Amino acid sequence: MPTKGLSLLLWVFFVHLAGIxxxxxxxxxxxxxxxxxNTCDDGSCKLPPTHKRAVVLVIDALRFDFLSPxxxxxxxxxxxxVLRLPQxxxxxxxxxxxxFEMFSDPPTTTLQRLKGITTGSLPTFIDMGSNFGGSSxxxxxxxxxxxAAxxxxxxxxxxxxxxxxxxxxEPNMTFPYDSFNVEDLHTVDEGVIExxxxxxxxxxxxxxVLIGHFLGVDHVGHRLGPDHPTMKTKQEQMDRVLRQVVGLLDDDTLLVLLGDHGMDRKGDHGGDSDHETSAALWIYSKGRQLLHPKAAIPPHLLTTRTFPGASVENRHIQQIDLAPTLSLLLGLPVPFNNLGTIIPELFWHDKSGRDYARALTLNTQQIKRYLDTYRNSASGGELDGAWDDLERIWQTVNFQATPKEQSAQWLAMTAYTRQALSVCRMLWAQFNVSLITLGLVLLVTGTVASVLLYLKLGTLQESWESWSAEVKRWYVTSMFxxxxxxxxxxxxxSRYVKGVGLVDALLFGSALASSLVVIVSARPSFSVTSIRSLTSVPLPLILHALAFASNSFTVWEDRVVTYLxxxxxxxxxxxxxxxxxxxLRYRILGFSALFAGCVRLMAASTVCREEQQPFCHVTFFASSSLPSPPPSVLALSVPVALALPWIVKRFLKTSQSDKGTASIVLPLILPGTLLMGTAYWVLEHLDSSEALDPEWTGTLRFVRTLCARVAFSGVLFLGYALWWLVTLCLKISTDTRTDSAAPDRPRREVTVLGFANAYGAPYAVFWCLFLGLVYPATQLTGQLVLALATIAVLAHLEVVDSVRDVRGLEAVFASGNPSAILQQDGLQPSNVPLRFSEITPLALLAMHAFFATGHQAAIPSIQWKAAFVLTPTLTYPLSPLLVTLNTLGPHFLIALAAPLLALWNVAPLPQPTADVRVRLDAVRASLGMMLYHAxxxxxSAVCSAWLRRHLMVWKIFAPRFMLSALTVVVVDLAVLxxxxxxxxxxxxxxxxxxxxMNPR
Structure with a gap:
């Protein structure tokens, strides 16, 4: 049955969810x-088409430098x-x-980029999430x-x-293919070609119009990185395809080749780095020329930039410019919500630029209509701050300009369209301050209530359960x-406060009222114990929290966490x-050294944010552009998988608690699970690196999928079932002895091995089984990090146990009657109260493991390969769950270890007092872990709200807040x-x- 006090943790979880x-x-x-x-039956908002047909080919993740000369x-x-035909x-x-080089607005995910390409509109930060379940x-x-035409x-x-x-x-001319199977490099491309x-x-x-969307380049990037021979092979294939397409084009067909986004140095995308937002565009007309040979386009209409690392400037446009350009070239109206500006070179059909002037006029008028409509909508107030500037620029636009005034007129119209784009980019970074304030109020009151609750439980002894039941009635009533x-x-x-709905009001009222009730109920009594607990709040938490006020500290949080x-x-x-x-001295210093050594070794595994360059070097992968494990990791992966269970067993053996369920899980189930998880990623490396002949691909895929399924099944259906049935790690033996003084009355002696760690050992096995779930979802370098984190957790538990012994001895000798106390109670760690400073290393270790397993508070660090561990294709809900397990599994795993601070090396005597105390400390340890991340x-929330106009808000602060929010949810679920x-x-x-044992 659930432990008493669980309702308190559930309430904290509810307040966190409401605030988030x-x-x-x-x-x-x-x-x-x-x-x-946008409709115009009289043809007033469109131009005569330049071509009857168009072939639009999308090569996913086609970065500009892939085509650049x-x-x-x-x-x-x-x-x-390699792909040379366009140049x-x-x-x-x-x-x-x-x-052209196109700037593709972040988030650089395919769905959002297709929206921008076809509508000419902008995405918002949160839109990225719909890439997995996009709607029409x-x-x-x-x-x-x-x-419509x-x-x-x-x-x-x-x-x-x-x-x-x-x-x-057209139903008979539509051939879609699964887009998320990144391990399949050829099926989609071959289907398009077919x-x-x-x-x-x-x-x-x-x-x-014929649209073909190739995926091979993107999939090679995700799986192997851009600097791999397979990328060259794939681009050579695309080059051959383009040459055939050009050969088959007629004179009335326009060819458009583009990338929806780019890719970073290791082949991923989703963020806003230069390499991710850079996409290529090539437009080719076999028959009619697009640009007059003697056209003199004013330089101010042509934007250029230099690609990172290149020495020659190239023509640069916005990706959303494609929507109005293609529409007008094909004789269609510009989409109503478009914010793009037509590409001048494609409309300069005569020397004077008459067609360009007409096209730009239609483009500018369309954007003006859109802004006027938006201004009159329910969200029109968002334009208040920029409307005067837009109207001022609009007044400079003169549609009746003479030929001499044309250049200035073009400049004015272009200035208006680009200013509209700039304003709207800022506009959709607008915030509902009312909801932000309500959320912050809940986060503040919830955190204060949690602190007081933690302190209050620290002052209670055996009466904590009755107090919890009493306060539960109050906060449940107050929620309603x-x-x-x-x-x-x-x-x-509601008429005065904009943007706050009924659900928002109900949640806010419920969470706030219950938080205030808990604050009043758990108000401190200012005893010596409570004051000591209050002053023991560690400096690392304060420094860690303050770091989010600086974009530099946030960017380098992985190094900050190591130091803290x-x-x-x-x-x-x-x-x-x-x-x-x-x-005790040797134990504390020895295990502290072991803990520090594991932390430093974990820190050797790094991935780099774009902002950390050039001061960061990738070690999680073989290189920054090759997403495969380093050779040293390959060599260590199998030995570590076999050695880790033995190391855990050695920690338990010191207390003779490697019996019972531990004697089966640790030497049998856990090694097999870890080895199967390692085998999966070793085989994945052999497959992706093409170390074996291509005919082995299917076999490797089958075998590694089988390994992963065996690993997960072993934990879920064998490990946890065994743990549930045989929970304790004890060996009980009975011996009958005859007393010489009373030979007719034999005495029965019961020996219990593992008694001194009766609570901690079974929970350690319980925890190790979840390690067996995270391990196969983590890449090889991350697996070594998880092994080090496991040893660090056990070392920290031994340090805490020894420190409590020291404190217990100090308290005994300070009492004035040590012999009587030792004779009556012994030296029980359960008699020494849990301190928040003992929770801090575990909370920091969770963050450290997150960074060391190849993650950052940035979208490109998501390891999409994990989605295909259990299945060769994208499968719901398994694939999203595996990516979540890969990304947030370290947080869940370390948070799950928090109750061990209360259980480790605690003997279950005297009963029932020891049991009550253990459950109290387990709840406090869990609450402390929740409190740290809260x-x-x-x-993070305060800093993001305060700095919401900061230049880096969407690049640094918003992703870090989202990570904090997800971490709190995951940590809360783990401790629950x-x-x-x-x-x-x-x-x-x-x-x-x-x-x-005591039937009486």
Whole structure:
């Protein structure tokens, strides 16, 4: 049955969820998408088409330097000057072929980029999440305009298109393929090729626009990185495809080749680094020229930039410029929500630029109509701060300009469209201050209530359960009362407070009222114990929380955490130096050294944020551009998987608690699980590095999937089932002895091995089984980090146990009657109260393990490979769960260890007092872990709100807040799972054991 006190932790979890929900609703807004459609039956908002047909080819993750004739120095032999046709035709036919670098707005995920390409609108930060479950586009788009004009669209490739445009393509010319199977490098591309060329060869095929979306380049990047021979092979294939396509084009067909986004140095994307936001665009017209040979385009209309590492400037545009450009070239109206500006080179059909002037006029008028409509919408107030500037620029636009005034007129219209884009980029970083404030109020009151609750439980002894039951009645009642007050507040104040809904008001009222009740109920009595607990709040937490006020400290948080983690054990070392016995001194100093050594070795594993360059070097992977494990990691992975269970068993053996369930799980189940998890990633490396012949690919995929499934099944269906049935790690033997004084009355003696760690050992096994779930979802370098983290946790437990012995001895000798106390109670660690400073190293270790397993508070660090551990294709809900386990598993794992601070090396005597005390300390340890991460969440939320106009808010502060929010949820779930299942089951079994041994 669940441990008493669980309801307190559940209430804290509820307040955290309520605060996070309200804050994120205010901080991470989605923009208002207007449903208006740009129509003009009289043809006044469109131009005569330059081409009858268009072929639009998307090569996913086609970074600009993959096509550039002037790549960065030194060029890579694997992805530079490989896909050569665009640069060759641009050099040979400068009026028919154009090569551009496009800026793709973050988040650089395929779904959001397709929205931008087809609608010309901007995404918002939170939109990235819909990349896994995108819905159809409700805005006006290039695709919608084609449909409205009666055009027929053929499609083949990435099925994201059919998700966002479910009814837009011709049924008999639509061939979608699964887009998330990143391990499959060829199926989608071969499918596109299979259906593309028959349609191009058949001159009578009834299509007007043909869209093909290749995925191979993107998948090679994710799986192998851009600097891999397979990338060269894939780009060579794309080059051959383009040459065939160009050969089959007729003179009335426009060819558009583009990348939806770029990729970073190791092949991933999603963030806003230069490499991720850089995408290539090539436009080619085989027949009609696009640019007049004698065109004199004013330089101020042509934006250029230099690609990172290159020495020659290139033509630079916004990716959303493609929407108005393609629409007008094909004789369609510009999509209503478009914020892009037409590309001048494609409309300069005569020397004077008459067609360009007409196209830019239509483009500018469309953006003006959009802004006017948005201004009159429910969200129109968001434009208040920028409207005067926009109107001022608009007044400079003169649509009746004379030929001499044309250049100034073009400049004015371009200035208006670009200012509109700039304003809207800032606009959709707007915030609902009301909801942010409500969320912050809950986070503050919830944190204060948690602190007081932690202190209050520290002053209670055996009476803590009765007090918990009493306060439970009060905060449960207040939750319903607060919800009622929230409803009344919503009815009376909704007209004055914008953006706050009924659910928001109910949640706020319920959480706030219950927090205030807990604050009043747990108010401190200012006893010596409570004051000591209050003053023992560690400096590392304060420094860690304050770090989020600085973008530099936030960027380098992985190094900050390493420093704070080493610092957090200094108090234990000082106690060890002054320990009263040599045994305790050696134990404290020895295990502290072991802990520090594990922390430093974990810190050797790094991945780098873009902002850390050039002062950071990737060691988690073989190199910054090769996402495979380093050779040393490959060599150590199997020995570590086999050695780790033996090391855990050695820690338990010191207390003779390696019996019972530990004697089965540690030598049998856990080694097999870890070895299977390691085997999966070793085989994945052999497959992705093409170390074996291609015919082995299917076999390797089958075998490694089988290894992963065996690993997970072994833990879930064998390990935890065994632990539930045989929970305790005890060996009980009975011996009958005859007393010489009374030979007719034999005496029965019961020997219990593992008695001194009766609570801690079974929970350690329980914890190790969850390690067996995280291990296979973690890449090889991360597995070594998890092994070091496991040893660090056990070393910290031994340090805490020895420090409590020191404190216990000090308290005994300070009592004035040590012999009587030792004779009556002995030296029980359960008699020494838990301190928050003992929780701090574990909380910091969780953050340290997160960074060391190859993660950062940045989107590109997500390791998408984990999604395919159990299945070769994207499978819901397994794939998202595996990515979550890979990313946040270290947080869950270390937080799950918090109750061990209360259970380790605690003997279950005297009963039932020891059991009550153990459960109290387990709840306090769990609450302390929740409190540490809640404090980080509060700091991150305050800093993000305060710095919401900071230049780096979406690049640094918002992702760090999201990580804090997810971490709090995961940590709360971990301790709830540990207390309810782990501690509850162990307490129940220990109680039954003593009841059986003492039937009276």
């Amino acid at each position: 929900y309200l804050y994120t609703r205010g901080f991470l807004l989605t923009r208002l998408a207007l449903s208006d459609i 002037h790549p960065p120095e030194p060029p890579s032999p694997y992805h530079h000057n 060759e035709l641009t050099a040979a036919n400068p009026t028919h072929s154009f090569l 586009i409700s805005e006006d788009s290039f695709i919608g305009q084609l449909q 009666g055009k027929k669209i053929a499609f083949m490739g990435d099925d994201t298109w059919t998700t966002v445009f479910p009814d837009s393509f 259906h593309l060329f028959p349609l191009l060869r058949d001159q009578s095929a009834p299509w007007d 009362s607060g919800a009622l007050l929230g409803f009344v507040g919503y009815i009376t104040l 983690l080493i610092t957090s054990i200094v108090p234990s070392v000082l106690i060890g130096l002054a320990a009263p016995t040599s045994r 404090a980080l969440l509060l700091s 799972f540990g207390v309810s299942v782990g501690v509850g089951r162990i307490s129940e079994r220990v109680s039954k054991l003593f009841a059986a």
